[in-house]
Amino acid sequence: MPAVKPLTGSMRTDGEPLDRTAYERDGGYSALRKALKEMTPEAVINEVKDSNLRGRGGAGFATGLKWSFVPKNAPHPRYLVANADEMEPGTFKDRLLLEANPHQLIEGMALAGYATGTDVAYIFLRGEYKLAARRISMAIAEAAEGGYLGKNLLNSGYSFELHLHISAGRYMCGEETGMLNALEGKRANPRAKPPFPPVCGLFGMPTTVNNVETLCNVPHIINNGAAWFRSLSRSKDGGTKLYGASGKVKRPGLWELPMGTTIREILEEHAGGMREGLRFRGVLPGGASTDFLTEEHLDVCMDFTEVQKAGSRMGTGTMIVLDDRTCPVGMVSNLEHFFAQESCGWCTPCWSGLGWVERILRAMEEGGGQPGDLEKLAFQTKFWTPGHTFCALAPGAAEPLQSALKYFRTDFERHINEKRCPWK
Amino acid sequence: MLTPEERAEIEAEFPHYPNRKAVSIDAMKIVQKHRGWVSDDALSDIGELLSMSASDLDGIATFYNLLFRHPVGRHVIYICDSVSCWIMGSDRQCSHLSERLKVAPGETTTDGRFTVLPIVCLGACDHAPVMMIDDDTHLDLTPEKIDRILERYT
Numbered sequence: 001m002p003a004v005k006p007l008t009g010s011m012r013t014d015g016e017p018l019d020r021t022a023y024e025r026d027g028g029y030s031a032l033r034k035a036l037k038e039m040t041p042e043a044v045i046n047e048v049k050d051s052n053l054r055g056r057g058g059a060g061f062a063t064g065l066k067w068s069f070v071p072k073n074a075p076h077p078r079y080l081v082a083n084a085d086e087m088e089p090g091t092f093k094d095r096l097l098l099e100a101n102p103h104q105l106i107e108g109m110a111l112a113g114y115a116t117g118t119d120v121a122y123i124f125l126r127g128e129y130k131l132a133a134r135r136i137s138m139a140i141a142e143a144a145e146g147g148y149l150g151k152n153l154l155n156s157g158y159s160f161e162l163h164l165h166i167s168a169g170r171y172m173c174g175e176e177t178g179m180l181n182a183l184e185g186k187r188a189n190p191r192a193k194p195p196f197p198p199v200c201g202l203f204g205m206p207t208t209v210n211n212v213e214t215l216c217n218v219p220h221i222i223n224n225g226a227a228w229f230r231s232l233s234r235s236k237d238g239g240t241k242l243y244g245a246s247g248k249v250k251r252p253g254l255w256e257l258p259m260g261t262t263i264r265e266i267l268e269e270h271a272g273g274m275r276e277g278l279r280f281r282g283v284l285p286g287g288a289s290t291d292f293l294t295e296e297h298l299d300v301c302m303d304f305t306e307v308q309k310a311g312s313r314m315g316t317g318t319m320i321v322l323d324d325r326t327c328p329v330g331m332v333s334n335l336e337h338f339f340a341q342e343s344c345g346w347c348t349p350c351w352s353g354l355g356w357v358e359r360i361l362r363a364m365e366e367g368g369g370q371p372g373d374l375e376k377l378a379f380q381t382k383f384w385t386p387g388h389t390f391c392a393l394a395p396g397a398a399e400p401l402q403s404a405l406k407y408f409r410t411d412f413e414r415h416i417n418e419k420r421c422p423w424k
Numbered sequence: 425m426l427t428p429e430e431r432a433e434i435e436a437e438f439p440h441y442p443n444r445k446a447v448s449i450d451a452m453k454i455v456q457k458h459r460g461w462v463s464d465d466a467l468s469d470i471g472e473l474l475s476m477s478a479s480d481l482d483g484i485a486t487f488y489n490l491l492f493r494h495p496v497g498r499h500v501i502y503i504c505d506s507v508s509c510w511i512m513g514s515d516r517q518c519s520h521l522s523e524r525l526k527v528a529p530g531e532t533t534t535d536g537r538f539t540v541l542p543i544v545c546l547g548a549c550d551h552a553p554v555m556m557i558d559d560d561t562h563l564d565l566t567p568e569k570i571d572r573i574l575e576r577y578t
Contacts, residue, residue: 077442089506089545127453127490128502128546130559163440168449168488171544185441185448187487203442246508246549253550288507288545318549326511334510338544344487 004232005256006220007213007240011100017135020142023103029148031222032110036156039222044115048218050226052238056093057083057174057211058286058315059392060237060304063218067208069198070116074206077119081183081202081209082109084125084132085167085174088287089338090320093242093254094212098125098132101216102139106162108215110148111222113160116208120161124179127169136164171342175391176209177201178344189346190391213242235260235303243302245271247321248278254318260306264298267321279324282407286315288335289396291403292322312403327423328408329415332401333361339397349383350394356380357401369416378405426469430455434473444474448484452491461492489543497532497539499577502556505542508549517553518542520567524574537577 010026012018023029035044049064070078082105086094097105109121125133140162143149151159170188172178177191180202201207217239221229230238237259243266244254250272257266263283267273274280282292285302291312293300300310307314322331340354357380360373381402384394405412414422426434434451441447451470452462459466462485467478474481485491503518518529521540525533532539548554551563555570562573 086547087544090508090549091545092547092549095547126547128543128556128561131561165440165450166453167490168453169490170488182449183441183446185446185450185484187484203446244550246552247511252552284507320508320511320549322511331507331511334505334507338506342544 003257005240006224006232007097007104007216007242008100008256011096015100017099017139018101018103020103020139020146023101024146027223028103028219029107029146031219032107032114032148033154035111035114035222036154036158041115041117044111044222047226048115048221051221051229052226052233052236053214053217053221053229054237054304055211056213056217056241056316058088058289058313060314063210063214066198066210067112067115069196070206070208071199074117074199076117077205078117079202079205079207080109080113080116080118080121081179081207082121082123082212082215083174083176083179083209084123084129084212085179086129086212087126087169087171087174087342088289088316088318089335090246090284091244091287091316091318092246093244093316093318095129095132096242096254097212097216098129099135102132102136103143104216104219105136105212106139106143106148108218109162110153110160111218112208112210112215114158116206118160118208120163122163122165122183124165124167124173124183126173127167133164133166140164170344171338172344172391172393175393178391179209180207187344189344192390233259233303235301236305237303241302241317243270244318245321246318248275248323248326249273249321250275260301260303262299262301263293263319266302266319267298271321274321274323280321281324281326281328282322284315284320284322284400285312286317286319288320288338289313289392289399290315291399292407293403294407312399325423327365327421328404328411329361330365330421330423332404333358333365335400336361336397339393343393346391347389347394349380349388350397353380353383354394354397357397364412364415365421367415367420369412369419371416373416374405374409374412377401426455426466426473427458430458431473434470445476448474448476448481449488449491452481452485456492460498461495463493495532497536499538499558501538501540502543502546503529503540504544504546504552504554506545508545509553512552514553514565517555517565517567517570520570521555524571538574 053063054060172188178188182188197207340358345351381398384398437447553565
């Protein structure tokens with residue numbers, strides 16, 4: 001039986017996007033027609049709840065449940081935001097969905113909008129995705145012409161306005177409440193929660209924020225049903241997943257596979273294993289802000305529950321592979337530099353601690369490691385936890401560092417004892 | 425003064441948001457698209473249109489990686505320095521670029537042709553190392569490939 005790939009199966013192979021006609025020919029917008037004609041918003045939410053669709057941005061929150069948090073009697077206008085600010089290092093999955101099939105996202109957004117009673121929606125796109133921006137703009141115009149956006153969609157009485165917002169660039173914009181501030185034309189600092197966005201979000205109104213890949217799944221769930229969606233998966237979380245691999249594997253890339261595919265299968269069968277002469281040492285399973293896993297975890301299923309049990313997070317599902325000729329301390333130093341630079345400076349453990357950690361790691365790489373450094377590093381990560389910070393940036397920064405200290409401790413010690421980087 | 429074209433483009437954004445302040449980032453991006461960067465004068469002019477102070481706008485501009493408060497070269501090279509590119513040797517590509525153009529990251533060449541800026545992950549990690557020049561992404565970089573690409577930008 002050929003593999004079912006609802007997200008990518010209908011994409012063109014020449015790199016061009018599906019236009020509206022091609023998308024419709026492939027069953028596109030039939031889910032929106034069906035929902036507007038035959039389903040109540042509650043029925044759409046229930047179908048998505050039953051499908052076990054979990055948020056693909058990294059946190060894995062149940063999508064149907066998130067939608068149900070907008071109170072029924074909540075005021076209008078209500079907002080929906082598609083998080084297309086793909087800035088997690090090592091992550092390149094939403095780019096494909098945005099560039100190759102923008103109508104799939106638009107239909108998913110219209111469905112999410114209908115379910116949550118949304119009046120106005122934004123696609124929050126990172127500034128560097130220029131090709132995606134052109135293609136989304138074109139698709140929005142085509143969708144409006146087709147009656148899928150704007151006033152009174154397909155004569156249903158439901159109206160849904162959609163705009164593209166192109167960011168000016170900062171990792172913090174990908175954080176839910178930082179993104180809302182950015183859309184309001186402010187610095188993308190996070191907001192204190194509660195109140196949560198479904199009650200008080202964008203411009204103080206009820207707001208739902210979903211990742212691009214999450215939204216792209218919705219038309220397929222509505223078309224084919226929750227049971228079908230669950231059956232695509234090898235685990236409890238429903239559907240397929242876009243998995244990726246980068247680093248020194250033979251064939252870096254992106255693959256739509258059943259949710260719950262093992263790390264081994266992704267890295268060995270799809271990515272072709274390590275490059276000649278190199279050995280696997282570890283992997284960040286889902287982007288920069290996830291804990292390292294090692295050889296003993298290769299048979300872990302990539303879903304939200306199992307990766308967490310193994311001590312990491314599935315995150316975005318795009319893996320970064322560490323080989324035996326690459327310095328793990330250098331790699332962590334690069335990661336912490338990223339987090340330190342992208343911190344918005346709102347919370348002390350983040351702006352102060354990240355800068356300190358960045359300096360310690362850089363010194364270690366340059367031969368200036370000191371006895372006691374490892375204790376200092378471990379001490380800092382204790383403050384980068386929810387409750388000490390407003391958002392997940394610093395907790396995310398803690399993950400690769402704390403796990404590297406656990407799995408690659410001798411490499412850190414060699415840097416300090418030999419007063420140099422042994423890989424240089 | 426904002427040009428009539430800049431003003432029209434900014435005003436076209438107003439209906440997308442419930443208030444003018446929300447247009448601040450778009451407005452600065454529009455001005456930068458026409459002038460290459462956002463000057464102090466431009467901040468005041470945008471502020472007048474949006475009923476915001478120039479210092480408010482400056483606080484926003486300096487937060488974002490892609491808004492420039494200094495003049496830049498005719499072409500901006502964004503070279504990825506994040507983790508996947510680093511594993512694939514972006515340090516070497518970056519030093520090659522610096523040597524070849526005789527600038528440190530963050531600087532502009534003396535002929536005003538290029539500004540080189542390190543940038544966070546560009547989301548093309550399966551083709552690392554990666555850079556962008558203006559609107560175009562360049563994949564699977566090697567020093568030789570960088571040399572060939574640079575020739576296309578005058």
